[in-house]
Amino acid sequence: MLYLVHTRDKPNALDIRLANRPAHLAWLTAAGVRIKAAGPWLGSDDKPAGSLLIVEMESRAALDAWLAQDPYALAGLFQSVEAAPYKWVFNPPVDLNP
Template sequence: MLFMVHATDKPGGLDTRLANRPAHLDWLTKAGPAIKAAGPWLGRDDKPAGSLLIVEMADRAALDAWLATDPYAIAGLFQSVEAAPYKWVFNPPADLAP
């Protein structure tokens, strides 16, 4: 099942983000093909203000357990995290095409 995850950084969180970025990227890499898309979204100053992920997980419980291990989350970077099932309709990756 696909999920969209939208996380918003706490105000002034850029230093926390940068300090934990290598561990966060390693965490994403270890998830392998479960990661369909990932990257920061940018604030008005063109600096990272949060994260957007599209991931494939067995269910919401698996997603929540995995998100709890994100180095950014562990470091307290996020002000909020929203997640919802996602249906990729337009230009899905080959492994998700009908």
């Protein structure tokens, strides 16, 4: 199942994000093809203010366990994390086409 994950960084936490970025990118890379899309969303100052991910996981429990290992989460970057099942309707990647 696909999940949409939306995180919001704590205010004034860009230094935490930047310090943990290499470990975060390695964590995403290790997830392989389960990551369908990932990247930061930008605040009004054009600097990262959170992250958006589309991830394929077998269950919500598996997603939550995986998200708990995110180096950004472990470093205390996030003010909030929201996740919900997601149905990709328009222009899905080839591997998600019926």
